[in-house]
Amino acid sequence: MQTITVGPSRIREAVTMREAIDAVRAGFLDLAAGEFEMPTRTALRDGQFLVMSAHHRATASAMIKTLSLNFARTPAITGTVVWTETGRTDSLVADAGAVTTLRTGAAVGVATDLLAPADAGRLTLIGAGAQAPDQVRAVHTVRPLRELTVVATDPRRAEKLAESMAPELPGTHIRTSADVAAAVGEADIVCCATNTTDPLFAASALPARVHVNAIGSFRPTMRELPDELLAHSTVVIDELDAVLEESGRSATRSRRAASPGTTSSNSARRCPRPEHRGASGPCSSPSASPCRTGPSPACWPTSSWPDRQTTSPPNHLTAQPPDHLTARPLGHRPVPPYASTVAAGGPGAAARRGGPARRPVRRRRRTRGAGR
Template structure:
């Protein structure tokens, strides 16, 4: 069995490769070539935290495994530590033998960025140049990396409630080689003025911006909320937009942005056009006109983790990364 550290995972796969394998995973899901149970949750209310247990199987890729992830949103301020920790276990799909355990913390950020990259590739206008980003954590960094991998972004505006963290992210993005003008913006309206794509990567429980500030033609990715009580995007924006989700059952259980718009009577269950895999396969048209507002809502599903982790393991084995152990 191969043990892979976070640094091994970083060396084993690029964002562009993660985007490609993620797109393929969602096509398999929509084609019913995947097993994806709803994740199990353990709530830790005293810490406002949750641990999630996320198994999945991709038949075409022969990727079988599970991720365990803990989300402790107060870690950055209380302990100067990441809000998300995770590990992934992979198994041989023919024998069930455990073949790998790897750090899932960086991989979670990578795969979450990758799905926004896929959605942006298939839903945003081709002439997308300005990105408005809400959030400045680990997830925010990979959102930028992914969007810049699929669209010629020239300008990035970052909004975060802690300005110093936004400034830190700007420096990290420069080290990533992001070839765009990057600035911290103090209010949402200014960030959204002229924005072509919006990425929401926060733990917000209330919308991050006013619905009126979203301009025609905008594409929105929202990946931060994963609970019916959470919403990053205003209900009126959800009602206005052409909406695509990562997976129907998961969205019905956890996508607060959509569920709250439905509870307010602004949409019904039929408002969601379909899953991302159907958009990739061409059976659902997410954007029909340049002026359409499109909205991709992701609560995060385990096929993303298994697809990326499976490729990481393949690449790591080929490059001699990690440590082999016998249990």
């Protein structure tokens, strides 16, 4: 029996951002196909400790990630990821800080690739903490950046981040700003990576067509996006139960504002997988696991978009969306034309607003704060 330990530098050497994005995309597909058992993560001490677990049926492997979060220290995110499988006696222990920032960035990359316009090249990043560099790397991987604007409460941190990213972004105009409204008003893509409890900007500050990724709100008291944006955008999430559990107040309020009458009760949800759907609609699976693992995670409220439920596998993650659509997001709910989209993953969200996106062959999430 052997325990293999992998530190931050080795993780970075072993996995490029492109490889991480491809792996996360494949993971979401498996998640939607019911290949994972993945309970909603456990939050202790009001989110200062997070415990996540997952079992991948296809490989008979499992992992447990434990995080400690303290935004007053450096690094703010520490912990371990322990991976094991039934066919081996050894196990792997990896640095959770590096895995978390890489994975969260990769999820943003998947979302941006699926939802942002093909010609998007101006990014405004709000936040200059540990998650920030991988947000930029991920967006740049799928949408080469012409301009990067960094906004942070501490101008020195914004300048430091801008300087550190310059060697990785040759040809990109990089600047810092203290004016959030002006910075987001000029963006094609906005990434929010903060631990704020108040919305970072007003919805009116955004341009008519924009894609927004929000990863920082992993507790119900945290909020990065204004209600108006969530209520008038198409919101895309990766795990509905996690959002309702961890960002429940603003998510529920905003969804109700957008779709009056929508309910989040289990009895009102309909499973998108035909083999689990009973004659009357609600999931008839004897096990809740397969129906609680998908990006949507298995059951969108039936009062919301009842005619838009899909029963096919999530080929929308790899297939080209029609011109008038921003792409079918990570869940099983298509994005309607002429709508903003907020892509939300786990506790985070991503949004897009604007008229028809004109893109030939491409597409889009939301990400998750201190995500899996």
